[in-house]
Amino acid sequence: MTAENWDPEWWRSGVVYQIYPRSFADSNGDGIGDLPGIIDHLDHLAHETGLGVDALWLSPIYPSPGLDGGYDVSDHTAVDPLLGTMADFERLVAEAHRRGIRVILDLVLNHTSDVHAWFVDSRSSRDNPHANWFIWRDPAGYDDEGRPKPPNNWLSFFGGSAWAWDPTRRQFYLHTFLPQQPDLNWREPAVHEAQWEVVRGWRDKGVDGFRLDVFNALLKSSTFESNPQGRRFARRPWDRQKHLFDKDQRDLVALLEEFRAILDEVPGAFSVGELFEGTTAQGAAYTRPGHLVFDFDLLARTWDAREFAEEIADREKEFGPDRWPTVVLSNHDQSRQVSRYLRHLDKHDGDTHDRVAKAAAVLLLTLRGTPFLYYGEEIGLPDVKIGKAETVDPPARRASWTFPWWNRDQCRSPMPWTGAPGAGFTTGRPWLPLAPDARTRNVAAEAGDPRSVMAAYCGLLALRRRLRAISHGSLRLLTMGEHNVLAYERDAEGQRLLVVVNFALRQRRWSLPTGTWRPLFDSLAVDASTDGDARLSVELRLNGLQAVVLEEVAPS
Ligand code: GLC
Secondary structure: OOHHHOOOOHHHHOOEEEEOHHHOOOOOOOOOOOHHHHHHOHHHHOOOOOOOOOEEEEOOOOOOOOOOOOOOOOOOOOOOOOOOOHHHHHHHHHHHHHOOOEEEEEEOOOEOOOOOHHHHHHOOOOOOOOOOOEOEEOOOEEOOOOOEEOOOOOEOOOOOEOEEEEOOOOEEEEOOOOOOOOEEOOOOHHHHHHHHHHHHHHHHOOOOEEEEOOHHHOOOOOOOOOOOEOOOOOOOHHHHEOOOOOOOOOOHHHHHHHHHHHHOOOOOOEEEEEOOOOOHHHHHHHOEOOEEEEOOOOOOOOOOHHHHHHHHHHHHHHHOOOOOOEEEOOOOOOOOHHHHHHHHHOOOOHHHHHHHHHHHHHHHHHOOOEEEEEOOHHHOOOOOOOOHHHOOOHHHHOOOOOOOOOOHHHHOOOOOOOOOHHHHOOOOOOOOOOOOOOOOOOHHHHHOOOOOHHHHHHHHHHHHHHOHHHHOOEEEEOOOOHHHEEEEEEEEOOEEEEEEEEOOOOOEEEEOOOOOEEEEEEOOOHHHOOOOOOOEOOEEEEOOOOEEEEEEOOOO
């Protein structure tokens, strides 16, 4: 397959695999994952030799001081020497394309690193060529001790005020994240030109699309009004404000159109925006063909059939038949799904671990929308506990009872490939600790086990490719999660599928809709599930945490 004959609608039927490059595979023994490491493992992702995903999304690969895991970019046009060279990147694109896998880059347009040349220039005076490229404001006044007061009450998501004082310019600059991540001024036309140049550059190198980091924060209100009071007693300071003025501005849609126009020159070019602190309804409103949105309401639900049913109903209502959602259960910012669900079940044995990982895989890969699979979830990789002393995640280092923060290092642990020391990830010392069970839970071990979590992922991915009802069909909820069982139908072109997931630890009976049904996938008997002659009608008996996909058999 070559890029030229790819289905331009692939983003609807395809599956995207997220790689956190520092944690995927280390080729040179420095303990940090890199681009050649990714190339070495492309067969794990490819259709003929592995999982069979359609695209990979790389978290930022650009030069960066690494204060926010690469989301503090010091040059958007180059490759971080820690991860490799531009030649490595070009080889990665070619090798991925050769295997039918598209490459999606992470675009951090909202802010740069404070060592980016643009910001270094911008902060040097009030009248340099980049003076207006960042958001500079005069103080609101001075306190009794002569200290400058910030221009308004806007907050940094990573704690404290969003304004940092610069003694040279004697002005504040805005940083929605770390003080070392100043926000770009998207009301300055030169910023558009410079960033669109970056987009064209990568596009012309053969990149197939982009994930837009915190895209809905790009524009702030030009009035700089303080945000009104939010939930007064919310645990996070961030939630104690209504974010009316520091994100989601009306003219954002026009800005996104400018960006899309560049992508639309290439058929099938794709983008997905990370909705920063928003709801399903907001996510749906920003979605358009070729441009999807991550909203995290589904991810926020606990392991409970009612919770999932409510959220699925909400998604169906907000997206309607014409807009296409994403399905995300884990990423590099959140506790991994298997760990979250096990915490909720309060059971941590290996059997429950695998069952819940497989049942979650059924949801991820059969709900309506484009699934995003986070590296490691295909082997049921859990969060890895990390002590304060070893913590790298900057907001986690400043976490306290007044600033609650989940340590994101826990979901960024190195990928275990084999049972060898270093887990086949590195021959050196890994930059973050390996999972304690890496010797037994790793890609090599699971590849040889037909009942592994990975076997379930492979089976489900193959089923998805084969059945348009899963990849394109409509979705109809059949239960609202009564007795902790969730069931929905997926239909397309006369094909009718039923997905039934038992969220409970105990056995459950569930009445089948009229008709005769044939099991296509069973999460607890992965190896023997697909082609049996079994026929089911009337009632389904599901073991604890069992999930099945059934197909209606045409009446003979
Ligand atoms: C996004 C990224 C997160 C990063 C933040 C600031 O939310 O996913 O990892 O810290 O943006 O760039």
